[in-house]
Amino acid sequence: MFRKSLRMPLRVAAVLTLCLPFLVACGGDDKSTIRVYSGRHYDLEVAFTQFAKETGINVEFLYGGDAELLERIKAEGEDTPADIFMTVDAGNLWNAAQQDLLLPLQSPVLDEAVPEGLRDPQDRWVGLSMRVRTLMYNPDKVQPSDFDATDSYAGLGDPKWKGRLCMRTSKSSYVQSLVAQMIDRQGRDRALEIVKSWVANDVNIIGDDVTILKTVNAGGCDVAITNHYYLARILDDDSNFKVKPYWANQSGEGVHVNISGAGVLKNSDNVADAQKLIEWLATKGANAFVDGNHEYPVNPDVKPEELISGFGTFKFQPINAEAYGKLNADAIALMSEAGYR
Known part of the structure; x- marks a missing residue:
């Protein structure tokens, strides 16, 4: 079983398909399951649980340091169980894109929801919170x-x-x-x-x-x-x-500003649903993703939670x-x- 730390041998990644102690809506059909490697540690359960309830798509996620996650993804190569890389720094997303780990997405939803200054010019990653x-x-x-x-x-x-x-x-x-x-x-x-x-x-x-x-x-x-x-x-x-x-x-x-953001991995086995999750986090699910940590949604059509709205x-x-x-x-x-x- 995984814990919330990634400090373990890489070979353990093979068991990511098991239902985890911190898993959201664990199910049996791999094709309806998205796996997220996340360097963002704030209240993911809330957003992922809501997404699973609304779409029927399961989400499994694993926490770790940004650099550590990148090394893990590279070491796993084509066998990585991860579909999405999520991080808390734009530089880490750039590094992942430079290492050819992320898949360019064609998404009118993301084009409309995320301002140009907060996403990759080649559409390999997007910001989700500021x-x-x-x-x-x-x-x-x-x-x-x-x-x-x-x-x-x-x-x-x-x-x-x-x-x-x-x-x-x-x-x-x-x-x-x-x-x-x-x-x-x-x-x-x-x-x-x-x-x-x-x-x-x-x-x-x-x-x-x-x-x-x-x-x-x-x-x-x-x-x-x-x-x-x-x-x-x-x-x-x-x-x-x-x-x-x-x-x-x-x-x-x-x-x-810096961002929490995400991209779909090139070796994902479930690109369509992974893209659907990122689109949801940038639009309908934005408040579920950002409010618990008082971050600003990147989507200008989504209102920040009340406390930080008071900051002006x-x-x-x-x-x-x-x-x-x-x-x-x-x-x-x-x-x-x-x-x-």
Whole structure:
């Protein structure tokens, strides 16, 4: 039996056809079963159970790290039991496409539901939910007018933020993608200048977004960069939590976003139903997929859940998944050079 971790020998993959402890609507006919390898760990059971009830198509899924899943898919080759690769970073989807693991889909449904800036130009993968990495601030100490509305991330290098700034470790894929996007859009020299300016401001490096937000709330720093949904999770439990989001770069190119997304594997045995699941997750099932983790639906016709709707609307910079993937190593090297831990 599988558990929710993928830390096991690859040969165990052969038993994926068994009914799993965390299986959704396990059935007997392989042709009516979709198998998902997922690096996204948030409330999949809710969405997959609803899809199974509505369509009669069973869904089996297995969690693991994004890179680990990709290695597993490559090792399994034509014998992979997986039909869909799902991940929480556009760079990982780009890597899967570059390694020729994903099947281009012809889907008018997805063309209409997913904006161009949130899907692969060659239709090998699509975004299903957005996670926004933006500025967070303590309203007792900071006003929105204090921020640079054109380049809000670079603005945190202003000396006025010295000793007031918290950020996440350079080991975080979220930080790596943000810096990779800076390299892509502004060039390596300017990106290095920005990261060095954060370091010069005695940035407090913290291991996770939740601790960062709690530090801002407690007055340990005044401003930070985190994903929006970590704040939403806290507010869900504590409506008096005072940290607020500031949508970055609204007078410029837009706030940095990443996606949870998916693609159908080339070696899938059930392409039609796998495509049907992805189309459902982008349309009718979007809220079942995103609401439990307070993510934004990529489909502009789907309303975000109430709590994050209260954060207001924003302009986002279209994703360049190639930059997130191809420039990841450059982003890591740049942060090391800048002294960003």
